[in-house]
Amino acid sequence: MxxxxxxxxxxxxxxxxxxxxxxxxxxxxxxxxxxxxxxxxxxxxxxxxxxxxxxxxxxxxxxxxxxxxxxxxxxxxxxxxxxxxxxxxxxxxxxxxxxxxxxxxxxxxxxxxxxxxxxxxxxxxxxxxxxxxxxxxxxxxxxxxxxxxxxxxxxxxxxxxxxxxxxxxxxxxxxxxxxxxxxxxxxxxxxxxxxxxxxxxxxxxxxxxxxxxxxxxxxxxxxxxxxxxxxxxxxxxxxxxxxxxxxxxxxxxxxxxQHRMLHDTVLQTLEAISLGPGDAPGRLAEVQRLARVQAMQLRQAIEAAAAHETEERSRPLGAKLTALAAEMARDGLRAQLVVSELDEDTLSEVRQIAIRDAVREAMRNTMKHSGTDQVVVRVEERDGGIAVIIRDHGTGFSARDRPAGFGISESITARLAEVGGTAGVESSPGSGTRVTLWVPN
Incomplete structure (x- = not known):
């Protein structure tokens, strides 16, 4: 339907x-x-x-x-x-x-x-x-x-x-x-x-x-x-x-x-045209330059919106996390992704996006604080939902001496709370850190 x-x-x-x-x-x-x-x-x-x-x-x-x-x-x-x-x-x-x-x-x-x-x-x-x-x-x-x-x-x-x-x-x-x-x-x-x-x-x-x-x-x-x-x-x-x-x-x-986008692009070009010929060669060149720039901006905005919608709606959670791992690899973090067989049809698009964004934040924390460039991301079904475990073998920390901004940030807990999920962190000095994210089906 x-x-x-x-x-x-x-x-x-x-x-x-x-x-x-x-x-x-x-x-x-x-x-x-x-x-x-x-x-x-x-x-x-x-x-x-x-x-x-x-x-x-x-x-x-x-x-x-x-x-x-x-x-x-x-x-x-x-x-x-x-x-x-x-x-x-x-x-x-x-x-x-x-x-x-x-x-x-x-x-x-x-x-x-x-x-x-x-x-x-x-x-x-x-x-x-x-x-x-x-x-x-x-x-x-x-x-x-x-x-x-x-x-x-x-x-x-x-x-x-x-x-x-x-x-x-x-x-x-x-x-x-x-x-x-x-x-x-x-x-x-x-x-x-x-x-x-x-x-x-x-x-x-x-x-x-x-x-x-x-x-x-x-x-x-x-x-x-x-x-x-x-x-x-x-x-x-x-x-x-x-x-x-x-x-x-x-x-x-x-x-x-959309109106703001049209105002900032097409409308400006049309207004420039309506001002009259003036210095015809100079005016024409200026209008052409403005039209090229704004046509490029408009096309990029349309294509980006279409690509984002198509990507997010068509990709299952595993593919979203794979793309995320490639994105983080460009920043120097090597992620090993282990995805169990999932019934991904039961996980709504909103929850998939929340999980992906929370994993991205957790991986950025790993890059900034763990002292390692390797992380393992495991996805599995658990307790009637989907759990994602981000595990590194970096320096770790104690709960008392947790570095500012380390572990579960407000952005992670807020994202998951909005879709009924939870987040937790386990760590000890010298033993690395484990972040567990969970959302219901």
Whole structure:
């Protein structure tokens, strides 16, 4: 599919429908189908603006950066579960005392542990793995149903309803979590499934199926579903609008750059011609000289931009680093490049450029400080991403006596941080230095 087809996926599903069906992962399609009308600053009716933002998208396209950023939305229902379940437990403790306290405490501890695990999973530095996240969501769903059954099987009937309220808070949080992570069908499915489960819990606890008790949680369930759906809509439309404005401003900036280039070249020549013949031979010679110089500048600018775009888009990471090694060799640093077999299709162009530029900076540090003219650059897959290790056997240094500007400069860490990567340095006097760069796939 071409970039133009991605920009205007006519006949594709609505972004709003895709978002409600798939949850926050659908934000990865938000960059498709963005027309200039979405970011048009001209005042229009709110519903018209919203209809433009909710227009068709390409559901098969995924922006990996948006996909990774979208996962942080799950922190909201996880935080709700931590607060609500703990608060309900202390309310039960104040009301019922020690009656049925042990199973309620176990359910509370299990809920808090699952929520903390979810928060850790969202915030950890390791690469995001959607397959493992699916297993975590499945395990959390099973635990939600088990919590209800544990309360029904172990808590005395007199304290049953108060104890069940603790498990119900976890259930409500999980409905919100599934709605945001997987879409409204997933959240609604859990809400429907909870009815027969709550009937079964009532039978286990008292021997009777209490329809009123089983259905009593549906008003708050519908409230959670409505709130989560509203959050999805606001987040999705806001993201689309922000992206559209960013793309529009980028185009305006590029257009201004092109205008400056034309002003400084072609326009000057045309103005010189328009001044009239004057001293005809001298004027003609001056115009010819100016035209030659500016034609050369314009051609160089166009060719450089085209060559840069073609090179960076067509070369895999290994080829980019090979070209970099040749560039550094001209400056006197001999680099041995070792590239493992990589699945380079999974590494975005932005991350490849960030890695290349960070490697260049690390190699320049080697040239300035290591006392050696040889370095080994190894590229390999590691921890769901691509790692590049720059190793030299120079003088090395201790962390306490690190020379100014040596090791991991701010430019390296900043480049990698912008694309979700990390950088680290290991060195000791006489043992050389190892710089490790890593970016997620």
């Amino acid at each position: 071409t970039a133009q087809e991605r920009e205007r996926p006519d006949g594709g599903p609505s972004f709003l429908v895709t978002l409600l069906r798939r949850g926050t992962p659908a934000l990865a399609t938000a960059t498709t189908g963005l027309s200039d009308e979405v970011a048009d600053p001209t005042p229009v009716r709110a519903l018209r603006r919203i209809s433009r933002m909710a227009g068709p998208v390409d559901p098969g396209f995924q922006d990996n950066l948006l996909l990774r950023a979208a996962r942080y939305v799950a922190l909201v229902p996880l935080a709700y579960r931590l607060i609500a379940v703990s608060g309900q437990f202390f309310g039960y403790l104040a009301t019922r005392g020690s009656a049925g306290l042990a199973p309620v405490a176990v359910v509370t501890a299990g809920s808090v542990a699952l929520s903390l695990l979810g928060v850790y999973w969202m915030l950890r530095r390791a690469p995001f793995r959607s397959d493992r996240t699916a297993w975590l969501l499945a395990g959390d769903l099973v635990a939600t149903l088990v919590f209800e059954l544990v309360i029904g099987a172990t808590v005395p009937s007199g304290a049953f309803h108060d104890a069940l309220a603790v498990a119900d808070k976890h259930l409500l949080g999980n409905i919100a979590l599934l709605t945001l992570a997987l879409g409204i069908p997933a959240g609604l499915g859990l809400a429907v499934l909870s009815f027969p489960v709550r009937l079964l819990v009532g039978v286990i606890n008292s021997g009777t199926a209490d329809l009123a008790q089983a259905g009593s949680l549906y008003p708050p369930m519908l409230g959670v579903l409505f709130t989560a759906a509203g959050a999805l809509i606001m987040l999705g439309l806001g993201t689309r609008l922000a992206l559209a404005y960013g793309i529009r401003n980028g185009r305006l900036a590029e257009r201004a750059r």
